[in-house]
Amino acid sequence: MYTQDQLMNYYLNVKQGLPLEEAKAALSKAYVPNHKPMVSLDTWEIKDYILSPSVQTKAQQKDNKMCYECDDFEIEGKFDLAKVQYNRLADRLDKAYEDKSAELRRVFFLDDDKEPTSIEELIERLSKGKFTFDLKEWNRSYKKYGYSPMRCVTWRDPKNEPDQDGFDKAKEKLDAAFETAKDEITFTPSLDVLSKFQAKKFH
Numbered sequence: 001m002y003t004q005d006q007l008m009n010y011y012l013n014v015k016q017g018l019p020l021e022e023a024k025a026a027l028s029k030a031y032v033p034n035h036k037p038m039v040s041l042d043t044w045e046i047k048d049y050i051l052s053p054s055v056q057t058k059a060q061q062k063d064n065k066m067c068y069e070c071d072d073f074e075i076e077g078k079f080d081l082a083k084v085q086y087n088r089l090a091d092r093l094d095k096a097y098e099d100k101s102a103e104l105r106r107v108f109f110l111d112d113d114k115e116p117t118s119i120e121e122l123i124e125r126l127s128k129g130k131f132t133f134d135l136k137e138w139n140r141s142y143k144k145y146g147y148s149p150m151r152c153v154t155w156r157d158p159k160n161e162p163d164q165d166g167f168d169k170a171k172e173k174l175d176a177a178f179e180t181a182k183d184e185i186t187f188t189p190s191l192d193v194l195s196k197f198q199a200k201k202f203h
Contacts (some may be wrong), residue, residue: 009088057075086189093185096198097178104174107203108167109160116155130157166203174202 006027013023105111115132116122125131128168134152181197184190 050114081188081189086185089189089191089194090182092130093178093194095179095199096194097174100174100202101171104167104170104203108163109156110162110167113155113157125155130155132156132158170202177202 010023010027013026018026116125132154133149134154138149138152141147142149177197177200181193184193
């Protein structure tokens, strides 16, 4: 049993030429949340996705016809499969862009490291000097009021200086590639466009 979104991904994979067995294998490995309605692959149809509560955002009666106004499409008496496919692909492209933006921030050390999650990791990182200490702030206020010196610790390897210029240049390339990919899926929706964008490196 799967969610409507997972079955829609399966449908798009098959539609774009992925062998049926591979699509089913990918589906079988998908994470299944326990808080969403489950649907059987054997009985699922594309119209089930479009009319499902997880996709449908508003329903109203117009001229004795059912008219569904949704985030992904507008439908009156029939559904627009091409629009559903485009919006699904656009959502996945947006997610890929967000992931790559976060990756660039890590590569160019714009963000601090994550805090230690165990006492062993804490001791190791302190002993190896993989942190910075704000001595000025410590002497100015924290020491005076008896606060823990850990309040002045930032978890960042001092060797990893932030490279804002490098990030800006890489981000410019990423933004340009993202705009190109959006143009391509607008006129020729294809999972190939998404795959090529996901495979590109910008650093």
